[in-house]
Amino acid sequence: MLLAEGLRHRFGAVRALDDISFAVQPGQTLAVFGPNGAGKTTLLKVLAGLIQPQRGRAQVDGGRRAIGWIGHQPQLYAQLTIRENLRFWASLYDIPESEFALRKDDLLLRLGLQDHEHRRVSELSRGLVQRAAIARALIHDPRVLLLDEPFTGLDRMSAEELRELLSEEAAEGRAAVLVTHNVEEGAELATHIAFMRAGRFVHLAPRAGRGPAQVGEDYRNAIA
Amino acid sequence: MRSPRLLRHAWAVASKDLLVEFRSRTAILSAAVFVVLVLVVFNFGRDPTAVSNVDLAPSILWVTFTFAAILALNRAFQLELENQSLDGLLLAPIERSSIYLGKLIANLVFVGTIEVIGVPLLALFFNVPVLPYLVPLIALIALATVGFVAVGTLFSAMTVRTRFAELLLPVLLLPFMIPPLSWAVLATGRLLAGRPLSEIVGWLNMLAVYDIVFVTLAIFLFPATVNE
Numbered sequence: 001m002l003l004a005e006g007l008r009h010r011f012g013a014v015r016a017l018d019d020i021s022f023a024v025q026p027g028q029t030l031a032v033f034g035p036n037g038a039g040k041t042t043l044l045k046v047l048a049g050l051i052q053p054q055r056g057r058a059q060v061d062g063g064r065r066a067i068g069w070i071g072h073q074p075q076l077y078a079q080l081t082i083r084e085n086l087r088f089w090a091s092l093y094d095i096p097e098s099e100f101a102l103r104k105d106d107l108l109l110r111l112g113l114q115d116h117e118h119r120r121v122s123e124l125s126r127g128l129v130q131r132a133a134i135a136r137a138l139i140h141d142p143r144v145l146l147l148d149e150p151f152t153g154l155d156r157m158s159a160e161e162l163r164e165l166l167s168e169e170a171a172e173g174r175a176a177v178l179v180t181h182n183v184e185e186g187a188e189l190a191t192h193i194a195f196m197r198a199g200r201f202v203h204l205a206p207r208a209g210r211g212p213a214q215v216g217e218d219y220r221n222a223i224a
Numbered sequence: 225m226r227s228p229r230l231l232r233h234a235w236a237v238a239s240k241d242l243l244v245e246f247r248s249r250t251a252i253l254s255a256a257v258f259v260v261l262v263l264v265v266f267n268f269g270r271d272p273t274a275v276s277n278v279d280l281a282p283s284i285l286w287v288t289f290t291f292a293a294i295l296a297l298n299r300a301f302q303l304e305l306e307n308q309s310l311d312g313l314l315l316a317p318i319e320r321s322s323i324y325l326g327k328l329i330a331n332l333v334f335v336g337t338i339e340v341i342g343v344p345l346l347a348l349f350f351n352v353p354v355l356p357y358l359v360p361l362i363a364l365i366a367l368a369t370v371g372f373v374a375v376g377t378l379f380s381a382m383t384v385r386t387r388f389a390e391l392l393l394p395v396l397l398l399p400f401m402i403p404p405l406s407w408a409v410l411a412t413g414r415l416l417a418g419r420p421l422s423e424i425v426g427w428l429n430m431l432a433v434y435d436i437v438f439v440t441l442a443i444f445l446f447p448a449t450v451n452e
Contacts, residue, residue: 079247
């Protein structure tokens with residue numbers, strides 16, 4: 001479903017990716033933890049095809065059409081309503097109007113946004129904006145989710161809701177790669193855990209039932 | 225087979241930009257106010273006995289349009305950087321040329337709106353006869369505008385991720401605008417002076433060639449300019 005083989009990439013003298021390899025199957029979520037500047041966002045951009053790696057290859061079954069991106073920036077236009085935003089992104093994925101209406105209604109219901117469909121994004125709280133961003137990322141029914149620090153700026157309750165939503169998406173068989181510097185917020189979602197430092201994976205293994213506190217301790221030991 | 229899809233995606237991008245601009249009125253208002261202010265300032269700052277209105281008006285018109293257009297062009301890709309929407313556009317399974325074409329269409333509407341405001345004001349302030357030459361004047365303005373907006377849209381994409389985007393855009397763009405601007409000024413002068421249309425056909429042809437060359441080049445170069 002999602003494969004990375006020997007990815008290497010430099011920005012000048014900075015080694016952003018150094019021999020990164022892994023595979024994520026349907027239903028699996030790989031959480032990549034690392035400090036700022038470890039190369040996490042570069043990794044996601046390479047997986048998405050936004051950056052061509054200097055060596056190695058990244059492959060997503062279904063190509064760009066199969067990818068949904070959720071970041072801490074919502075990729076929504078503040079002056080447009082949620083519906084207008086979703087319609088715009090759906091049109092780029094060639095989703096016909098009838099299919100769009102069904103998917104939009106389903107997503108808005110699941111995300112608790114049905115009463116906000118005609119509100120402009122600029123009028124929404126941070127938590128609602130992040131839900132709208134998830135609706136945008138899922139409007140074309142992607143099989144792979146790339147999650148770039150999705151919890152940034154969310155309060156505890158909104159972060160918990162987001163975790164539940166993402167768990168539901170994984171349960172539907174989507175593969176996901178989540179990158180974050182916050183172990184406590186991301187560990188519960190993961191089926192596999194990687195720790196990243198200076199462009200390298202210093203740890204990559206199944207989570208094997210370890211809780212956020214244990215993963216946090218593993219992380220501190222590995223990164224220190 | 226690919227053209228209808230490309231145009232459909234381009235129209236989606238353009239109509240989204242126009243709706244955002246219609247709601248926010250950020251670029252169009254500032255550019256329109258700029259046009260009015262420049263024409264007012266030139267109206268009061270000129271000596272009507274030194275240079276005739278017909279000789280002065282074409283230069284003022286095109287300098288005003290140029291700088292007003294740069295205000296609008298600066299905004300074109302800035303919108304996509306806010307909330308990282310540019311990454312979303314690049315990730316979508318569309319040809320990158322369709323993003324450029326969409327931005328070009330939206331920018332042409334912006335700049336066209338500014339020109340619709342500017343031409344009557346020029347006629348009013350400088351007392352130059354516009355109505356008798358309206359059709360060729362519209363054709364001339366349209367041809368010149370397509371050329372410099374095509375180049376400006378490309379440079380707007382190139383500079384948007386730089387630290388001094390608002391400074392870099394005019395620095396890069398103005399040299400490329402010299403040919404169409406000079407042809408447009410000369411042709412406008414002839415028109416307003418009541419010269420026969422045959423005198424401006426050569427400039428119109430050159431503007432058309434400029435448009436074809438630079439729109440084509442920009443469509444091919446755009447995908448490379450937005451790669452990280």
